[in-house]
Amino acid sequence: MEKVSCENQVNYRFPNGFWWGSAASGPQTEGAADLDGRKPSIWDYWYSIEPNCFHHGVGPENTSNFYHQFKEDIQLMKETGHNSFRTSIQWSRLIPNGVGEVNQQAVDFYNRVIDELIATDIEPFMNLYDFDMPMCMQEKGGWESREVVDAYVNYAATCFQLFGDRVKYWFTFNEPIVPVEASYLYDLHYPHIVDFKRGAAVAHNTILAHAKAVEAFKKLHLGDAKIGIILNLTPSYPRSQDPEDVKAAHIADQFFNRSFLDPVTKGEYPKDLIEILKDKEVLPTVEPGDLEVIRNNPIDLLGVNYYQPRRVKAKEEPVPAGTPFMPEHLFDPYIMPGRKINPHRGWEICEEVIYDIMIDIRDHYGNLPFFISENGMGVEGEAKFRNPEGFIEDDYRIEFIQEHLKWVHKGLQEGANCLGYHLWTFMDNWSWTNAYKNRYGLVEVDRENNFKRTIKKSGRWYKQVAEHNGF
Ligand code: BGP
Numbered sequence: 001m002e003k004v005s006c007e008n009q010v011n012y013r014f015p016n017g018f019w020w021g022s023a024a025s026g027p028q029t030e031g032a033a034d035l036d037g038r039k040p041s042i043w044d045y046w047y048s049i050e051p052n053c054f055h056h057g058v059g060p061e062n063t064s065n066f067y068h069q070f071k072e073d074i075q076l077m078k079e080t081g082h083n084s085f086r087t088s089i090q091w092s093r094l095i096p097n098g099v100g101e102v103n104q105q106a107v108d109f110y111n112r113v114i115d116e117l118i119a120t121d122i123e124p125f126m127n128l129y130d131f132d133m134p135m136c137m138q139e140k141g142g143w144e145s146r147e148v149v150d151a152y153v154n155y156a157a158t159c160f161q162l163f164g165d166r167v168k169y170w171f172t173f174n175e176p177i178v179p180v181e182a183s184y185l186y187d188l189h190y191p192h193i194v195d196f197k198r199g200a201a202v203a204h205n206t207i208l209a210h211a212k213a214v215e216a217f218k219k220l221h222l223g224d225a226k227i228g229i230i231l232n233l234t235p236s237y238p239r240s241q242d243p244e245d246v247k248a249a250h251i252a253d254q255f256f257n258r259s260f261l262d263p264v265t266k267g268e269y270p271k272d273l274i275e276i277l278k279d280k281e282v283l284p285t286v287e288p289g290d291l292e293v294i295r296n297n298p299i300d301l302l303g304v305n306y307y308q309p310r311r312v313k314a315k316e317e318p319v320p321a322g323t324p325f326m327p328e329h330l331f332d333p334y335i336m337p338g339r340k341i342n343p344h345r346g347w348e349i350c351e352e353v354i355y356d357i358m359i360d361i362r363d364h365y366g367n368l369p370f371f372i373s374e375n376g377m378g379v380e381g382e383a384k385f386r387n388p389e390g391f392i393e394d395d396y397r398i399e400f401i402q403e404h405l406k407w408v409h410k411g412l413q414e415g416a417n418c419l420g421y422h423l424w425t426f427m428d429n430w431s432w433t434n435a436y437k438n439r440y441g442l443v444e445v446d447r448e449n450n451f452k453r454t455i456k457k458s459g460r461w462y463k464q465v466a467e468h469n470g471f
Helices: 002-009 042-049 066-079 104-119 146-163 177-184 196-219 243-266 271-279 290-296 353-364 395-413 457-468
Strands: 019-023 084-088 123-127 169-174 226-232 236-238 301-305 310-313 370-374 418-424 443-446 452-455
Touching: 019 123, 019 370, 019 457, 066 084, 066 104, 066 452, 066 457, 084 169, 084 418, 104 123, 104 146, 146 169, 146 196, 169 196, 169 301, 177 196, 177 226, 177 243, 196 226, 196 243, 196 290, 226 243, 226 370, 236 243, 243 271, 243 301, 243 310, 301 353, 301 418, 353 395, 395 418, 395 457
Parallel strands: 019 084, 019 418, 084 123, 123 169, 169 226, 226 301, 236 310, 301 370, 370 418
Antiparallel strands: 443 452
């Protein structure tokens, strides 16, 4: 009741029961990479052969030590206002050989995490795959292999059976387009393949694996539990209203948003995208029955990761004949003059885009329930903002969140079915090849000092927001 006195200060009030929290992932936080029966994922393997690909040579072996410090961390989640938290199970920990025996030590660990969250009144949201293919599965072809699709579905079903009595919110994949882009198109991640047709096969098999996991989930009838997927949406904006620019933006949108969003919600691939891939002769192989599984298993709930828009203009130079196909043959990226940018990450900051996404889901996806499952700002060198009391004053992060939340609030007022906001991320963690360069956390992690945790100013502020259900 004491909250009443603050009611007048709340200009942006959110619906009752709104999810306040953050997202993280197993590989980026747990550490303990070769402890208690876990086997390598592609990240551990890649780091072992090419450590220089990782910022300052920091690899995934310890990340943020959540494996050992989860109790303290969950307490800090409470202190930073969380009523919900997403992390992911590592396939390589739970079923170290990809298929077959379940690792009891992993079961114990995830049970302890889930139970601790629930005991602390924090709703656990569980994701099953966060770019982290077990190396033994990559050796079988990774997402290019149907055998791996089946192995994943078995792993997913195992998770639902083991933890589905307590976990009510499940997600099959986080940002499944990222492995397509980073590992099969743009040479950013292992296995460094640059081949659109193979990337398209990876995309199709991932969507198939997702739909089959949803099917397995539904068969278990887990009461009111929900299943969804987390997609990173990057709305495409044309340089101008010139029809060629508009067309270019539409094509980019087909590749980078609708490619995953449409099959998981509407059960079918966008027709314009199919036409383009057919024309370029890069359609992936679709086996009999695939499209039925996809059609019959739409999600209950969508997670939207939003970081930045995509700006596009019509292609300026023709592509030389015979160049292997890439989406950028059909549009050029556009650098908008005067855009606001996060210099540490090089990503544009454009808050109102979050509202455009909300309205798009409201109007074109049957007002499907969704939540903002990631949004955040990575900053390098935050230690310089430490105050005499010893905590980092990250006012820029508070402003970043606040400005996005204003647009979320507007979308809600206009009827979008948004159930919550999760920040990326709870504590500073390992950002793939960027390692610990850019820090995103509400809580600082001092890797030089036994992974000491210290709540930043944003963490204190976030607690107020959650308590007042607004700001
Ligand atoms: C998202 C990923 C996260 C996280 C975040 C920050 O796309 O889902 O795992 O890493 O981006 O990006 P980065 O780590 O590249 O700075």
